[in-house]
Amino acid sequence: MTMKTPIAEEAPGMITSGENISYWVASVQPLGTAPLMQDETTDILVIGGGIAGLSTAYLLAKEGKQVMLVEDGMIASGESGRTTAHLTAALDDHYQAIDRAFGEAGSKLAAESHTAAISMIEKIVNAEHIACNFERVNGYLFLHAGTKKEYLQQEYQSVLRTGLEARWLNDTPGMPAAAGPCIEYRNQAQFHIIRYLHELCNAILRYGGKIYTKTRATDIDSSGAVCNGYKVSANHIVVATNSPINNMVTMHTKQFPYRTYVIAALIGKNSMPHALWWDTGNEDTRWISAPYHYIRTAPYDQQHDLLILGGEDHKTGQAEDEDVPEELRYSALINWMRIYFPAAGDIVYKWSGQIMEPIDYLAYIGRNPGDKNIYIITGDSGNGVTHGTLGAMIISDLIQNIPNPWTELYDPKRKPTKEFGKYISEILKMAGQYADYITPADIKNIEQLTAGEGAILGKGFKRIAVYKDDQQQVHAFSAVCPHLGCVVQWNADEKSFDCPCHGSRFTKEGELINGPAIAPLTRIDIQDLHR
Numbered sequence: 001m002t003m004k005t006p007i008a009e010e011a012p013g014m015i016t017s018g019e020n021i022s023y024w025v026a027s028v029q030p031l032g033t034a035p036l037m038q039d040e041t042t043d044i045l046v047i048g049g050g051i052a053g054l055s056t057a058y059l060l061a062k063e064g065k066q067v068m069l070v071e072d073g074m075i076a077s078g079e080s081g082r083t084t085a086h087l088t089a090a091l092d093d094h095y096q097a098i099d100r101a102f103g104e105a106g107s108k109l110a111a112e113s114h115t116a117a118i119s120m121i122e123k124i125v126n127a128e129h130i131a132c133n134f135e136r137v138n139g140y141l142f143l144h145a146g147t148k149k150e151y152l153q154q155e156y157q158s159v160l161r162t163g164l165e166a167r168w169l170n171d172t173p174g175m176p177a178a179a180g181p182c183i184e185y186r187n188q189a190q191f192h193i194i195r196y197l198h199e200l201c202n203a204i205l206r207y208g209g210k211i212y213t214k215t216r217a218t219d220i221d222s223s224g225a226v227c228n229g230y231k232v233s234a235n236h237i238v239v240a241t242n243s244p245i246n247n248m249v250t251m252h253t254k255q256f257p258y259r260t261y262v263i264a265a266l267i268g269k270n271s272m273p274h275a276l277w278w279d280t281g282n283e284d285t286r287w288i289s290a291p292y293h294y295i296r297t298a299p300y301d302q303q304h305d306l307l308i309l310g311g312e313d314h315k316t317g318q319a320e321d322e323d324v325p326e327e328l329r330y331s332a333l334i335n336w337m338r339i340y341f342p343a344a345g346d347i348v349y350k351w352s353g354q355i356m357e358p359i360d361y362l363a364y365i366g367r368n369p370g371d372k373n374i375y376i377i378t379g380d381s382g383n384g385v386t387h388g389t390l391g392a393m394i395i396s397d398l399i400q401n402i403p404n405p406w407t408e409l410y411d412p413k414r415k416p417t418k419e420f421g422k423y424i425s426e427i428l429k430m431a432g433q434y435a436d437y438i439t440p441a442d443i444k445n446i447e448q449l450t451a452g453e454g455a456i457l458g459k460g461f462k463r464i465a466v467y468k469d470d471q472q473q474v475h476a477f478s479a480v481c482p483h484l485g486c487v488v489q490w491n492a493d494e495k496s497f498d499c500p501c502h503g504s505r506f507t508k509e510g511e512l513i514n515g516p517a518i519a520p521l522t523r524i525d526i527q528d529l530h531r
C-alpha cells in the first residue's frame with residue numbers, strides 16, 4: 001500500500017477520531033475557530049460540529065435565529081470526517097426490514113424523508129455556491145455472494161411500494177457479470193463532505209451564528225451547558241454529538257456501536273461510472289447487523305479517480321470474536337475489491353469509523369425522552385449523512401413550532417416492540433462485556449508489550465489499559481469505562497481504547513474521543529503495576 005500521511009500537527013483526536021486519516025480529512029486543511037473563553041447567552045446551543053450539528057445550526061441561523069455551536073475538536077473531527085458520503089434513500093437495513101418494524105406507511109415516510117434530505121443538501125450547495133463535487137448519481141444494490149436472489153426480489157417489491165424511482169436490472173452496471181442482477185435507484189448523490197461542511201460553517205457565520213471549536217460541552221440541562229468551564233445559557237439545546245452525552249442510559253439501550261472499514265484505491269480518470277454500489281450483506285454473520293460492502297468513486301487528481309470501498313463491520317471492541325482483529329479487516333476488503341473491481345490499483349488511503357446501529361433501523365431524532373427543550377440526533381446507522389441532514393430539518397421545525405411529517409417516525413421515545421428478538425440478542429451481547437472482569441486479559445505483564453502498542457493487562461481480577469509509547473514509556477489506566485463500567489478493548493488499527501458496550505472511545509493517552517462517556521480513563525501510577 002502507498003499510504004498518505006497526516007496533514008497537520010494537532011493534539012490526538014482534534015482533527016479526526018483515530019490514527020488513520022480519511023481521504024476527506026487529508027485533502028483539505030483542518031478548520032477551527034477560537035475556543036469559548038467566557039460565559040454566553042444564546043437562544044439555541046448546538047453541541048457537535050459534524051453533519052447533524054452544522055446542518056441544524058445552518059438551517060436555524062438562516063431563519064434569523066440566534067445560534068451558537070460548540071465542537072470539542074476541529075470541524076468534522078468526528079465520524080462525518082470518516083464517512084464515505086453516499087447520499088441515498090436506499091437505506092442500508094433495507095425496506096423489507098423497515099416494513100416489518102414500521103409498516104409500509106413507515107417505509108414510505110422513511111424513503112420520502114431521505115429523498116428530501118438529499119434535495120436539501122443539493123439546495124444548500126446551490127444556494128451557498130459550495131464547490132464540493134456534489135453530483136447526482138445512480139445507486140445499485142446487488143447480491144452478496146451468500147444471499148439468495150429471492151431476497152433482492154423481495155426488496156425490490158418493498159422499494160417499489162415506497163414510491164422511490166427504482167428498476168430491476170439483470171446485470172449490475174460497472175461490475176463483472178458475477179455480481180448478477182441489481183436494483184437501480186435513480187437520482188441518488190455523492191459529495192466531498194468536508195468541503196461541504198466547511199462552507200456550511202462560513203454560511204452560519206455569515207448569517208450571524210457563532211462557532212467555537214476546541215470547546216467541550218458538559219453538564220447539559222434545560223438551562224444550557226457548561227462549555228470549556230463557562231456557562232452557556234440557552235432556550236434550546238441540540239445534542240448532535242453522534243452518541244448522546246446528555247442521556248446516560250435510555251438511548252444507549254436502543255442503539256449499538258459497530259466499527260466499519262474503508263480503503264481508497266486509484267483508478268483511471270473516468271474509467272468507471274460515477275455511481276454508488278452496495279451488496280446485500282453477509283447473512284451468515286454472527287452480528288445482528290449484517291456487514292455489507294459499499295462502494296463509490298470520487299475525483300482525485302488529473303490522472304485518477306478514487307474507488308472508495310467500505311465494509312467488514314463488527315461490533316465495536318469485539319473484532320477478535322471472529323478471529324479477525326481490526327487491523328486485518330483491510331486485507332479482507334482488498335481481497336473482495338480484487339474480485340469485484342479488478343482494475344483498481346494502489347491503495348492510497350485506509351481508515352475506519354464508528355456507526356451507531358438503532359435497534360429498529362431508523363435514527364432517533366427529536367426531543368430527548370423526558371426533556372422539553374433538549375433535542376438529540378443519533379442512531380443514524382450507515383445512512384448518517386442523510387439522517388443527520390434530516391435531523392436538522394426535523395429539529396429546526398420543532399424549535400420553530402412548524403409541523404413536520406416525519407417527527408413521529410423518528411421520535412427517540414418510540415419503542416422497538418416489533419424487533420424484540422433482535423433487541424434481546426443485542427442486550428445479551430452487551431451484558432457479556434461486563435463479564436470481561438473474569439475473562440483473560442491480552443497480556444500478563446508489561447514486558448510483553450512492544451513500543452507503539454497497547455493492550456489490556458490482567459492483574460488478578462483487575463483489568464488495566466496500557467500503552468507503550470515510542471520512547472518505551474508506559475501509560476496505564478483503569479480499563480473500566482467511565483460510562484457504565486464495561487471493560488475497554490485495545491484497537492490496534494486506530495490506536496485507541498474502545499468500549500464494546502455503548503461505543504465510548506479513548507486515545508492511547510486515555511483522553512476521551514467520543515461518548516457517551518464524559519470523562520477520560522482514570523490514570524494509574526505505573527509504579528502500582530509493579531507492586
Ligand SMILES: Cc1cc2nc3c(=O)[nH]c(=O)nc-3n(C[C@H](O)[C@H](O)[C@H](O)COP(=O)(O)OP(=O)(O)OC[C@H]3O[C@@H](n4cnc5c(N)ncnc54)[C@H](O)[C@@H]3O)c2cc1C
Nearest residue numbers: 048050051052072078079080083084086217353383384385
Ligand atoms: C466509514 C464510514 C462510512 C460511512 N458511510 C456513510 C455513507 O456513505 N452515507 C451516509 O449517509 N452515512 C455514512 N456513514 C455514517 C455517517 O458518516 C455518520 O453517521 C455521520 O457522519 C454522523 O454525523 P454526526 O454529526 O451525527 O456525528 P459526528 O460527525 O461524529 O459529529 C459529532 C461531533 O460532536 C463532537 N462532540 C462530541 N462530544 C462533544 C462535546 N462534549 N462537546 C462538543 N463537541 C462534542 C465530536 O467531536 C464530533 O465532531 C458512514 C460512517 C462511517 C464511519
Ligand code: FES
Nearest residue numbers: 481483484499502
Ligand atoms: S460506553 Fe457505556 S460502558 Fe462504556
